[in-house]
Amino acid sequence: MPTTDQPDRTPDLPVSTQGESVLPELREMWWETGVRARAQAGPFAVLSELPRLVWAALGVSWHADRVRTLIVGVTTVGAGVMSAFGLLAVQRVLVELFAGGPTADKVVAALPALAALAAVTALRAGMATAMGYAQNGLSPKVDQKVERGLFEVTTAVRLEAFDADAFADDMERASRGADSTTGLVQASMNLLAGLAGVLAVAVAVVVVHPLLLPALLVATVPNGWASLRAGHLRYQTYAAGSVRRRRLWLLHRLMAERDSAPELRSYGLRSFLLDQYDRVMGVETGIQLALARRVTTTTTVGAMIGGIATAAVYVLLGLLLIDGQIPLAAAATCVIAVQSAQRSLSVVTFQIDRVYTEGQHFRDYTGFMARAADYLPEPRTCTGRAGTPQRLREITVEAVSLRYPDRDTPAVDQVSLTVEAGQTVAFVGENGSGKSTLAMMIATLRAPSGGSVHYNGRTIDDWGMAALRGRIGVVTQEYHKWPFTAATNIAIGDITTTPGQDRIEEAAARAVAHDMINDLPHGYETLLDRTFAGGQDLSGGQWQRVTAARGFLRDADVLIMDEPSSALDPRAEDALFQAIRDRHGRGITILITHRLANVRHADRIYVLHHGRLVEAGTHDHLMTARGRYAELFTLQAAGYDTTAPTAQMPRQSTTA
Numbered sequence: 001m002p003t004t005d006q007p008d009r010t011p012d013l014p015v016s017t018q019g020e021s022v023l024p025e026l027r028e029m030w031w032e033t034g035v036r037a038r039a040q041a042g043p044f045a046v047l048s049e050l051p052r053l054v055w056a057a058l059g060v061s062w063h064a065d066r067v068r069t070l071i072v073g074v075t076t077v078g079a080g081v082m083s084a085f086g087l088l089a090v091q092r093v094l095v096e097l098f099a100g101g102p103t104a105d106k107v108v109a110a111l112p113a114l115a116a117l118a119a120v121t122a123l124r125a126g127m128a129t130a131m132g133y134a135q136n137g138l139s140p141k142v143d144q145k146v147e148r149g150l151f152e153v154t155t156a157v158r159l160e161a162f163d164a165d166a167f168a169d170d171m172e173r174a175s176r177g178a179d180s181t182t183g184l185v186q187a188s189m190n191l192l193a194g195l196a197g198v199l200a201v202a203v204a205v206v207v208v209h210p211l212l213l214p215a216l217l218v219a220t221v222p223n224g225w226a227s228l229r230a231g232h233l234r235y236q237t238y239a240a241g242s243v244r245r246r247r248l249w250l251l252h253r254l255m256a257e258r259d260s261a262p263e264l265r266s267y268g269l270r271s272f273l274l275d276q277y278d279r280v281m282g283v284e285t286g287i288q289l290a291l292a293r294r295v296t297t298t299t300t301v302g303a304m305i306g307g308i309a310t311a312a313v314y315v316l317l318g319l320l321l322i323d324g325q326i327p328l329a330a331a332a333t334c335v336i337a338v339q340s341a342q343r344s345l346s347v348v349t350f351q352i353d354r355v356y357t358e359g360q361h362f363r364d365y366t367g368f369m370a371r372a373a374d375y376l377p378e379p380r381t382c383t384g385r386a387g388t389p390q391r392l393r394e395i396t397v398e399a400v401s402l403r404y405p406d407r408d409t410p411a412v413d414q415v416s417l418t419v420e421a422g423q424t425v426a427f428v429g430e431n432g433s434g435k436s437t438l439a440m441m442i443a444t445l446r447a448p449s450g451g452s453v454h455y456n457g458r459t460i461d462d463w464g465m466a467a468l469r470g471r472i473g474v475v476t477q478e479y480h481k482w483p484f485t486a487a488t489n490i491a492i493g494d495i496t497t498t499p500g501q502d503r504i505e506e507a508a509a510r511a512v513a514h515d516m517i518n519d520l521p522h523g524y525e526t527l528l529d530r531t532f533a534g535g536q537d538l539s540g541g542q543w544q545r546v547t548a549a550r551g552f553l554r555d556a557d558v559l560i561m562d563e564p565s566s567a568l569d570p571r572a573e574d575a576l577f578q579a580i581r582d583r584h585g586r587g588i589t590i591l592i593t594h595r596l597a598n599v600r601h602a603d604r605i606y607v608l609h610h611g612r613l614v615e616a617g618t619h620d621h622l623m624t625a626r627g628r629y630a631e632l633f634t635l636q637a638a639g640y641d642t643t644a645p646t647a648q649m650p651r652q653s654t655t656a
């Protein structure tokens, strides 16, 4: 095996015709939607979509905080009006200064206009400050409003939603879209402020002399158009490099992240990945250089067009002056106005691009919110027939089936069974036989596509979903490692009762987790996530103990344990199953495990095969029947008993 100081051999890699490495193609990233849309949309398409986007942004802002939205609106208009007054005041000052007579008299005559100019400038600055303050306060409000709306949906949609590939993708984009909303609102407001600035200058110029308006347009419109065009080119080039950027992102993850680090070393993948990086980066560098050339050319052309147009305006002003069509003060004001309008216009073109691209992500968000409605649970009417709180004593499963999307055969097919309080039952069967799916339906986490489940003879609606779920504890096979302390990781098993330390420790002890947690650097207060300062990770078996403790914490009428011991050592496994057996005679316990020695004590064992219930009975009964359970049990037992011939039992067909 190569070591880090011994360069390992770089294998020959498949290379595409463009000299790029052949890495798997990744899906388009969320942030590429906006860039791609902008790259494909011409200036007319962008301009025609702007009003709708700005309107939507104002709507979001209004819902998030009316007062601040009003302040931003009023100050935006106010700043525009002040700009117009400012220009008129400048013109007045110039008229006085260009008039005949001694300089001292001219300055005195210009004083009122100068005072007005100072007042207008101060007011404008005040309004800009108020606008900035309101906008800063608005951003977190918009963020909260939009994100909370998203989380309200993502935490409520049925689990089926997560099975649909398109939905998961949609959800990812929507969450990024939610982040973009603040950007959209800010860009829209800045765009409006820029437009107000341009409009103010135009109005002021018309008041000074109507002939100056065409001059202003000639000086600013070509420049603005060139900036929009440059933006378009920038986005086009950026979008063209998106596949390479995704590959770089993938390589970054593979080379720098913890998960891939051990295999990277043990298989000696360092040179392989670095070589891939060099190839992708070589192409990317070329692209970046080409982009720099194109952008420089476009901005130079834009600047040249703008320069020529401005020069044309100055010539026009000169001709008008010579012809006596406009006074000198008006011409000077126009020169100032052109510069002011060009500044506002560059703000406007920049914000147009931003509004458009952020707007595409925002559309992902609004689109998702509309589509997600299909995945929200049907509004249930809790009939309240369950009356006063009662213990869940009986679960009746009647011919339930469930077929996952894009699957030809049902995962669970017409299964019927009854479990009563005090019983421990086990679901066994080969991988993929439908055990977890059946348990999820019993736990109300998945809705059957056929058949029904009754609880004490009553439906979910009779109980009310939350009330029913409160009576069922589930330890799932794919448990989640919550980034909380060990204590909180257990406490969330019954969060509504805010369990105290005693209950937490007692649950941990039943799951053989107490001593292990005490040995952690901060005991129960140890943060179980290495991404945080001082955080610790646990081994697979240690995590399984914590999740089992989470399940034990809730004093549930029904406890479903799906493969709770797959990673436990024999001693921990034995102790855990002893704790599970202790529930016998009290609540309902549903156990799913491949360690068949642990289900021997179950009151009833249900054997599933290809989604169908093929056998049911006690361990002794099923062994005597010499069916599928007996075969699996004997196979497993033979592994521990070298004297037992494995061929004793008839083998069942796995495809039957």
Ligand SMILES: Nc1ncnc2c1ncn2[C@@H]1O[C@H](COP(=O)(O)OP(=O)(O)OP(=O)(O)O)[C@@H](O)[C@H]1O
Pocket (backbone or CB within 6 Å): 163, 404, 405, 407, 411, 429, 430, 431, 432, 433, 434, 435, 436, 437, 438, 477
């Ligand atoms: N979310 C899903 N989307 C599509 N198919 C699924 C999904 N979950 C499970 N399946 C399929 O449904 C079938 C039953 O899966 P299930 O997880 O219920 O089996 P299991 O008996 O619990 O298996 P194991 O012993 O491996 O845990 C399998 O064919 C599986 O591939």
